[in-house]
Amino acid sequence: MTKPFNDTILKAFRGEPTDHTPVWFMRQAGRSQPEYNKLKERYSLFEITHQPELGAYVTRLPVEQYDVDAAILYKDIMTPLPAIGVDVEIKKGIGPVIDNPIRSRADIEKLGTIDPETDVSYVMDTIRLLTQEQLNVPLIGFSGAPFTLASYMIEGGPSKNYNKTKALMYSEPTTWFALMDKLAETTITYARAQVAAGASAIQIFDSWVGALNVEDYRTFIKPVMERIFTELESTEVPLIMFGVGARHLALEWNDLPVDVVGLDWRLSIKEARDMGITKPLQGNLDPSILLSDWNVIEERAKAIIDEGKQHPSHIFNLGHGVTPDIKPETLKRLTQLIHDYSKKN
Known part of the structure; x- marks a missing residue:
């Protein structure tokens, strides 16, 4: 490594003082980067993630180009599911499509377990390549949370209303909790392996859990999340919780044994503290703001930084992932603004 290791974000994750507000962007790897789009002309997402050299290249590219304070591993939340017997395919323009959706307790009992070093060895090799040779910032590993994974497994693909998922949850709670236990085991094993390979933090994405109300979250989801984060505490790395459209669940996440609560743009930092x-x-920051004029971006970003600095500690990010139409130069300029402005104020 030519640069000294930058551990600013790890300090912020732990609530320690930092000399600037650290930043990384969800889905910063790939998406709008021209180098990535050139790769996609030759390789599918599946092919990129299965080749550690390519996966590492895509992961480290935004660190080199934007000067962000962390890398996020380039892969998909569906990555561990084939290992346990889920037939999933990422279809362009659709997303994950599953040919053998869960319909009964018998379907759950057919699911196996994951051995990360065997079943997803390419992920482990990518992490080792990045952390041992290529990165001068921490690498964030991640996993999908049980509700979000279950929603794909039950619906058979993306959904707007999660009717089949909720119907199973409400009408067959024993079956539901059996699925939650299976996915908890998978998540814990997979996340632990990422840390063992070199990941410095773990983010759990429960992208679609905002579809539930607070009472149902407490009944059907919170116990499994308690188990996951409690068991991951032994990894001794920062643990981050994030979901979309879930402002009503933020206090529930604060109760969990997590280190960091991730917010989308629907809940401001001030409101969360209050x-x-x-x-x-x-x-x-709402990702769509990055398609606005720079003066709008600057104003909104500074407001978030100002709110974040009122209480320790804050990590700047988007309220969801980078979209393909966001320009790389905008992300680079935004990173510089965050670093410079937070140092001065």
């Missing part, structure tokens, strides 16, 4: 969230916060 409602009683005490843990370090991550977020939360």
